Amino acid sequence: MKNTVFFLLLFVFMNLSYAQDIRPCYFDQFINEDSLEEAERQIQEGINKFQSDQRNTDSAKVIPVVVHVIHNGGSENISEAQIQSQIQILNEDFGKFENTNGDGNGVDTNVRFFLANLNPDGKCTNGIVRVRSSLTNHQSYQRPLLKELSFWDNSRYLNIYIVKSINGNVAGYASFPGGPPDEDGVVVQHNYFGNIGSANGFFGRTLTHEVGHWLGVYHTFNNSCGIDVCYDGDNVCDTPPAFEPNYSCVTLNTCSNDIPDLNDQKENYMDYTPGACKNMFTEGQKMRMQSTLNFIRTEIWTDENLINTGYDSIYITPDICPVIADFVTLTKDVCIGNSVNFSDISLNDGTIWQWQFPGGTPSSSNEQNPLVNYESIGSYDVILIISNTITTDTLIKENYINVSAPGVGDNLPYNENFDSGLYPPIDISINNPDGTITWQLDSLAFTSSNYSMSINNLENTNYGTVDEIVLPKLDFSSNTGNLLFMSFKWAYARSDPSYSDELLVLLSFNCGNSYTQVFYRSGSGLVTGPTQTTPFIPDSTQWKDAFIILNNFKTESFVEVKIVNVTDGGNKLYIDDLYIGNGDDLVAMENVFTDNLRYAIYPNPVLDQLNLELILEESQMISTKLINALGKVVVNNYPQNFVTGKHLITFSTSKLPQGLYFLILETEGNYNIRKVVVQH
Numbered sequence: 001m002k003n004t005v006f007f008l009l010l011f012v013f014m015n016l017s018y019a020q021d022i023r024p025c026y027f028d029q030f031i032n033e034d035s036l037e038e039a040e041r042q043i044q045e046g047i048n049k050f051q052s053d054q055r056n057t058d059s060a061k062v063i064p065v066v067v068h069v070i071h072n073g074g075s076e077n078i079s080e081a082q083i084q085s086q087i088q089i090l091n092e093d094f095g096k097f098e099n100t101n102g103d104g105n106g107v108d109t110n111v112r113f114f115l116a117n118l119n120p121d122g123k124c125t126n127g128i129v130r131v132r133s134s135l136t137n138h139q140s141y142q143r144p145l146l147k148e149l150s151f152w153d154n155s156r157y158l159n160i161y162i163v164k165s166i167n168g169n170v171a172g173y174a175s176f177p178g179g180p181p182d183e184d185g186v187v188v189q190h191n192y193f194g195n196i197g198s199a200n201g202f203f204g205r206t207l208t209h210e211v212g213h214w215l216g217v218y219h220t221f222n223n224s225c226g227i228d229v230c231y232d233g234d235n236v237c238d239t240p241p242a243f244e245p246n247y248s249c250v251t252l253n254t255c256s257n258d259i260p261d262l263n264d265q266k267e268n269y270m271d272y273t274p275g276a277c278k279n280m281f282t283e284g285q286k287m288r289m290q291s292t293l294n295f296i297r298t299e300i301w302t303d304e305n306l307i308n309t310g311y312d313s314i315y316i317t318p319d320i321c322p323v324i325a326d327f328v329t330l331t332k333d334v335c336i337g338n339s340v341n342f343s344d345i346s347l348n349d350g351t352i353w354q355w356q357f358p359g360g361t362p363s364s365s366n367e368q369n370p371l372v373n374y375e376s377i378g379s380y381d382v383i384l385i386i387s388n389t390i391t392t393d394t395l396i397k398e399n400y401i402n403v404s405a406p407g408v409g410d411n412l413p414y415n416e417n418f419d420s421g422l423y424p425p426i427d428i429s430i431n432n433p434d435g436t437i438t439w440q441l442d443s444l445a446f447t448s449s450n451y452s453m454s455i456n457n458l459e460n461t462n463y464g465t466v467d468e469i470v471l472p473k474l475d476f477s478s479n480t481g482n483l484l485f486m487s488f489k490w491a492y493a494r495s496d497p498s499y500s501d502e503l504l505v506l507l508s509f510n511c512g513n514s515y516t517q518v519f520y521r522s523g524s525g526l527v528t529g530p531t532q533t534t535p536f537i538p539d540s541t542q543w544k545d546a547f548i549i550l551n552n553f554k555t556e557s558f559v560e561v562k563i564v565n566v567t568d569g570g571n572k573l574y575i576d577d578l579y580i581g582n583g584d585d586l587v588a589m590e591n592v593f594t595d596n597l598r599y600a601i602y603p604n605p606v607l608d609q610l611n612l613e614l615i616l617e618e619s620q621m622i623s624t625k626l627i628n629a630l631g632k633v634v635v636n637n638y639p640q641n642f643v644t645g646k647h648l649i650t651f652s653t654s655k656l657p658q659g660l661y662f663l664i665l666e667t668e669g670n671y672n673i674r675k676v677v678v679q680h
């Protein structure tokens, strides 16, 4: 299913038939395959029960909604009026309200929505939480972090997140029923939310579409034309199959296997057509929603939950809700000298903030989102008094921030070839936040003698999630010599040419408070073997070398190094022969000759022109760099194709200061490094 949709998206973009450079929905990237099958079984079973007993679908079910606005102070911090405009549209569309855009040829789904009037603690609220955070520029693999910022019990509330961007250009995505709580909810870009304020497209139908997914409904073009119009595709009989997403309101008939052969239902909320021509859910889609609510999301619409969340017909909203103090940080455990960003998530529009930070600098603040530095070991309370002109509230979180000594990392060099056979290898930890497929020892392929580490992304289908190999803390300042670098070997193949898993190397110098990316590969840049749908097992020629210069970080004494896989359901990724340390010993002044590449560097030491002579037995892409002893690139020749034969590449060194340099010659899959001395 995923393959089809992704391919079709690319196809459509290549043909420029879609005016805006936005992907309407990323739902297919976020289906939790582990829970999908069981959820689908429950939905089908529920529909079968309805066929003998209609009572569970006859009366409207009402869903309490909380909207978390994740913003950075820009237009993505949308108004309450814009949020209310979206809730109104949601009800018009799901309720087929007369004389609204939602009054098309479909049905009333008997699902309704309201902004919660009571929070999980039973306190008065407008159902809107505002959080200032850089996570407003949302990347798919950071999905659990949104929930760490703000999340209300998903068995009682529909959690909707507003962000500035999703992977750059995605309008929204939703979770399917039955998945893990920390993945539940809907994420929408602010400019596709509602129909006033910053909203600029789709008539507010992005949320209608995403909530359709959240209630167990697929795209109308799911699995293309499929085979059986009832039990394939979107598993709904009364939505005609569609070969691919429709991006315009033009009437098309892309599948002919339905009887009678009907046009694609461009009016259906679950296609990708513009909001202007969407106006219907079908009876079959309604049955899936009702089944989801009766058998999976069973608590959220009960009378008891409506009372506890303050549904309008039961609860009388006071003129003003008192302020409720609350705050969050993305980390509570820090090292001496680290700073912590406090995000105010108080409810009901406080205007005055009085923070107290015992043990911190500053020790108090009136800012809404202060940055506080901690210089002493200990556990520290944080106090927030929030008020507006009428009400005030105080929150004390005891021992909230824990400050520890950073310690001293292990001396370099660091070597790990995984051949001990221990899992996890000594002093290495594996981070597997979703608890499913992760990095394992692998004896099927290796460059050292026994094992490598691999992750099976063929089965790792919880798209967008991370799995991390975390090395022991290292003391980079213990490095002797001029060149500090990290190297490892990797091997990877894709299962489909149109998408790819990702490999990153991240460093933290502040106990995990923040990370610096020093290596990133995806797509063709990650591939070392042929695309295949069976598990990839590399032979000895299908490994590549990663070479990362770390000279910029030579003074850091407590460094966390993480090797990260972000899954896209591709194929197996292997890592072997990790090394972090001094490059000097591995780098000779002499010229070398290998089987497929012969080269010579002269003169060395060099005065004003360095010559690199290459002899190639087959054409290949080659790039060259000259870097100084601090790791700064002083000459950079980007990759270009060199044909078979002899070549001369020259570097002008006349203006370079005297000293030690490194010439890096990168071929397809190999790094060659040589010391060069410039003497004037």
Ligand SMILES: [Zn+2]
Pocket: 024, 025, 026, 027, 028, 209, 210, 213, 219
């Ligand atoms: Zn969708």
